[in-house]
Ligand code: GLC
């Protein structure tokens with residue numbers, strides 16, 4: 001009797017919490033929360049400024065949670081908001097366990113986390129794992145003497161006898177990847193700026209300290225991390241020279257194949273360890289994964305799905321705007337076995353509005369892109385302002401450039417300021433971003449492309465995003481359905497079916513400037529209906545039903561409709 005009672009207690013204490021925490025995370029289709037979530041990247045300097053200093057902040061983000069919720073966002077990824085000298089605008093972290101005063105305090109972070117939770121929005125932070133700031137206390141100690149306790153936390157090497165750096169590796173941000181330290185008479189290694197020294201991940205103390213950083217934030221309610229620059233965690237210990245390629249990059253350095261200082265196999269060991277820690281808290285890991293092909297992307301999930309849950313498909317940002325190139329890429333990604341993570345813009349690349357726009361049909365093209373990547377099987381990550389059709393606003397004079405890459409590489413490389421400009425909230429001064437002087441100028445398009453004005457216009461880019469996101473959250477086929485490409489040889493129109501049991505959603509995108517005629521026979525897929533029920537279309541004629549055998553599409557039109565068996 002006593003034993004039975006004890007068993008019950010054990011069952012209640014151990015298994016019941018396990019079962020309920022599991023069921024919170026996984027639905028009947030075995031999907032986890034992040035598979036249904038829509039992620040939204042916020043560049044905190046540029047989102048909303050609460051105190052008029054021209055720089056966005058955490059309180060600003062908190063004040064916009066209603067907007068994000070209504071848009072259909074379930075998780076925000078905030079790019080680094082930790083203390084930093086801001087050489088690389090936060091990607092040079094001088095303290096991993098605090099908030100930079102320009103963005104607020106830890107208390108502001110807790111408020112944001114609590115408010116976000118009330119809105120059903122999770123918070124993802126950016127973990128800069130490859131390097132710290134040269135002002136981090138670890139590096140200050142490391143460079144203080146060769147015998148310093150943290151000397152071996154970074155990569156220090158003697159130069160060649162000639163006084164040259166240890167090898168030919170160049171920094172992706174220009175110049176040699178090695179900087180001479182005149183007081184300790186050795187070089188330290190940095191894949192990025194000299195103010196971003198690479199951590200020595202072969203040192204177990206570094207490894208453990210970084211695992212602890214991730215735990216520290218999980219305890220504060222963070223739902224996961226976007227892992228910055230994971231490819232560069234390890235370097236060849238023998239420091240072999242990289243193969244030199246013909247030509248020079250925009251900084252004037254010889255082009256190289258980064259054979260010995262990127263994508264070393266050891267990266268995957270670290271990802272597995274970070275994942276083990278993440279799993280203790282049910283957290284998600286997103287990777288900044290610049291891969292060359294889908295096979296390489298697949299490796300980041302881990303052989304036993306024990307690395308990144310969400311390696312970003314950044315190849316998606318490089319596709320030509322054509323039905324064929326998207327069709328082909330999506331088919332391979334979808335069939336690869338990993339859960340796809342689609343991205344069309346971020347803070348390092350030209351905004352999608354400019355990249356895909358043809359100068360004449362930019363609005364319609366932005367709506368096509370939205371309707372495409374938000375209706376695929378997989379998780380989308382949006383970039384703030386993309387939902388408005390925000391444009392790049394590149395500096396025109398070298399003296400206006402803020403991003404050091406642009407100052408160094410001018411005029412070939414203008415830097416990344418253009419895609420990092422303030423969010424456009426209304427048509428008032430500075431687009432409603434700040435009452436002061438914004439740190440970067442707001443593009444002229446804010447007069448028409450801003451939240452307030454676009455909310456009033458039913459056909460705005462913003463309202464297309466809102467409608468598609470709402471469908472994505474409510475329509476079972478779009479949430480959980482399979483992906484099936486249709487009309488595979490059509491050079492102009494990309495179309496596909498998402499199917500879930502007896503329901504399907506048909507997505508038809510005319511990616512050409514000419515009207516097109518399409519016809520679908522879905523009998524092989526088990527759908528004999530001759531028409532679709534319109535869920536969303538950008539066409540002027542908004543028929544309730546559309547005939548599948550003769551569908552006329554306006555130039556750059558979107559049609560989304562549901563079909564049942
Ligand atoms: C990543 C970030 C980029 C940063 C770099 C160095 O690529 O996205 O903005 O400059 O890492 O941390």
Ligand code: CA
Nearest residue numbers: 051055056057
């Ligand atoms: Ca501010």
